[in-house]
Amino acid sequence: MILEEIKKDFPLLENRDIAYLDSGATTQKPKQVIEAIEKYYKNNNANPHRGAYSLSIEATEQYENTRTKIAEFINAKHREEIIFSKNATESLNLIAYSYGIEKLKKDEEVVISIMEHHSNLVPWQKVTKKTGSKLKYMYINENYEIPDEEIENKITEKTKIVGITHISNVLGTINNVKKIIKYAHKKGAIVIVDASQSIPHMKIDVQDLDADFLVFSGHKMLAPLGIGVLYGKKEILNKMSPFLMGGDMIEYVYEQDTTFAPLPNKFEAGTQNVEGVIGLGAAIDYIENLGYDKIQEIEKEVLSYAREELSKLDFLNLYITPNENNHSSVISFNIKGIHPHDVASILDSEGVCVRSGNHCAQPLMRFLGIDSTCRASFYIYNTKEDVDKLVSALNKAYDMFKKYIKK
Numbered sequence: 037m038i039l040e041e042i043k044k045d046f047p048l049l050e051n052r053d054i055a056y057l058d059s060g061a062t063t064q065k066p067k068q069v070i071e072a073i074e075k076y077y078k079n080n081n082a083n084p085h086r087g088a089y090s091l092s093i094e095a096t097e098q099y100e101n102t103r104t105k106i107a108e109f110i111n112a113k114h115r116e117e118i119i120f121s122k123n124a125t126e127s128l129n130l131i132a133y134s135y136g137i138e139k140l141k142k143d144e145e146v147v148i149s150i151m152e153h154h155s156n157l158v159p160w161q162k163v164t165k166k167t168g169s170k171l172k173y174m175y176i177n178e179n180y181e182i183p184d185e186e187i188e189n190k191i192t193e194k195t196k197i198v199g200i201t202h203i204s205n206v207l208g209t210i211n212n213v214k215k216i217i218k219y220a221h222k223k224g225a226i227v228i229v230d231a232s233q234s235i236p237h238m239k240i241d242v243q244d245l246d247a248d249f250l251v252f253s254g255h256k257m258l259a260p261l262g263i264g265v266l267y268g269k270k271e272i273l274n275k276m277s278p279f280l281m282g283g284d285m286i287e288y289v290y291e292q293d294t295t296f297a298p299l300p301n302k303f304e305a306g307t308q309n310v311e312g313v314i315g316l317g318a319a320i321d322y323i324e325n326l327g328y329d330k331i332q333e334i335e336k337e338v339l340s341y342a343r344e345e346l347s348k349l350d351f352l353n354l355y356i357t358p359n360e361n362n363h364s365s366v367i368s369f370n371i372k373g374i375h376p377h378d379v380a381s382i383l384d385s386e387g388v389c390v391r392s393g394n395h396c397a398q399p400l401m402r403f404l405g406i407d408s409t410c411r412a413s414f415y416i417y418n419t420k421e422d423v424d425k426l427v428s429a430l431n432k433a434y435d436m437f438k439k440y441i442k443k
Contacts, residue, residue: 039334042326043417055388055422060205060233060366060413062255065315069258072318073311083307085284099310102317103300109320110250111241112267116299119266119273120308124232125155127251127266128199130279130303131228132159135249138277140196142168147190147225148199149174149182150403151207154396156199156230169196175403180207180357187216195225202234206395206411208366209357210234214245221246226272232256236415237335237365239328242267254312258319263312266303273299280305326416334416335365342367342412342423349427351434355409368395368409371434373441376410379433383410386429388422 043049045066049056056064076098082089084096107115121127136159140146146160150173164171172195174186191198198220202213217227226248231240236257242250247267254263268276278285278296283306287295296302323331340360346352346369355368371379380392391411394401401407412426 038330039417039419042334043419045322046417049417053387055418055425057412057414057418057422057426058389058391059236059415059418060256060411061391062261063236063258063415064417065260066258066319066322068322069260069315069318073260073315076311076314081310084310085301095310098317099308099313102313105317105320106265109240109324110235110267111243113243114270117267117270117273119268119300119303120313121251121264121266122262122309123255123264124230124251124253125264127264128155128228128230129159130266131249131251131268132163134276134279134303135226135272136160136163136197137166140164140167140169143194144169144196145172145192145194146170146197146199147172147174147195147220149201149211150176150400151182151201151204151209151211151397152199152399153201153205153230153232154398156201156228157399160197160199170194173399174200176207176209179359180204180209180355181359181362182211184215187219191216191220191223191225193223195220195223197228198225199228199230201230201232203237203364203366204397204400205233205366206368206397206400206409207355207357208363208368210362210364213247217246233365236323237328237331248272254316254319258322259316260312262309263316265316270299273303276303278302278305282306284308331416335414335418338414338418338420338423339363339365339367341420342414342426345423345427346430349430349434351438352430355404365415366411366413368411370406370409371430371437374433374437376408378437379410379430382433382436383426383429386425386432388426388429390426 046064080094082092082095084099103118104115106118174182174190177183220227228249229247231252235252250267255261285302285305287297353370357363376392394408
């Protein structure tokens with residue numbers, strides 16, 4: 037019953053007869069988020085921090101109240117440790133250019149996993165080349181997991197920065213980030229956690245993890261597009277230079293010099309995406325009202341059913357860990373001998389929405405010996421019926437193409 041009630045909160049899913057299985061790319065938005073944005077524009081729209089009139093003060097209060105809400109949501113020690121950005125990509129680039137370039141020295145090392153999204157990979161290529169430091173990778177085993185020995189062999193006294201995805205956007209593997217953080221700290225490195233794929237599905241406590249930085253995008257957790265968050269420990273952020281210049285991050289400007297505002301403003305240049313912040317606050321309210329225990333209960337049942345049903349299709353290659361307790365939200369697959377784009381097109385004609393491509397993870401694809409996959413990603417509004425639609429559509433796609441498949 038609760039699944040039916042949840043689905044009613046999502047207007048698009050009420051209006052379209054589809055199985056939406058692309059929440060790893062972006063989630064659908066509940067009416068509570070849509071209404072919060074509409075209410076803001078109807079009643080409170082103004083540029084925050086810039087006006088002494090009541091409307092601007094109201095906009096500022098809503099904007100800053102959401103910052104406080106996010107700090108509490110991830111258990112940050114200080115509200116000024118929450119920096120608003122466009123998305124996780126911008127947050128990761130901010131860290132790379134404001135921290136990485138300034139701190140890294142020749143022959144020091146950055147360690148990331150082969151699972152990383154390009155956003156937590158390409159910036160480190162550029163930064164290590166510019167600083168003369170080295171980029172190393174932690175590789176996965178046959179279970180699509182990072183073994184302990186790989187962590188211990190790659191993170192050394194030379195390592196100064198470790199970047200790790202909490203959940204792989206391709207494999208759905210849940211990485212033991214707490215263990216990686218503890219080991220990296222022992223070696224003197226700071227750790228950046230990409231929580232884009234985890235925070236929609238599980239409770240994040242940055243103090244318990246002891247993460248130095250953690251980033252996520254709002255649109256993957258029911259919020260609007262164009263709003264992201266960077267969490268950083270206050271003592272580290274205070275020592276970093278701003279990434280972008282202008283607007284509210286300024287304290288004083290002289291003809292030849294400038295001083296910058298204190299945290300968090302010094303990292304929030306220009307007019308911010310206030311509607312996105314308001315929407316993110318409403319999305320957090322929705323998640324907290326439902327509760328992570330209920331979210332995981334719903335998702336575990338659907339994901340377990342999907343694993344079981346898809347494993348029965350002998351024409352599929354599945355790229356998932358056999359350890360079900362270490363797997364979340366994402367299943368990547370291919371029909372043997374058929375290009376993923378063709379498969380996704382057939383699925384679309386059957387009302388099933390999946391992603392096809394390299395999922396911004398080309399190094400991982402090469403490591404797996406493939407070019408691309410189809411990816412089904414699940415969230416709270418998905419049901420076993422959605423899985424049945426997926427299986428039915430895959431059988432139809434295979435029947436259409438099987439005569440062309442080379443044995």
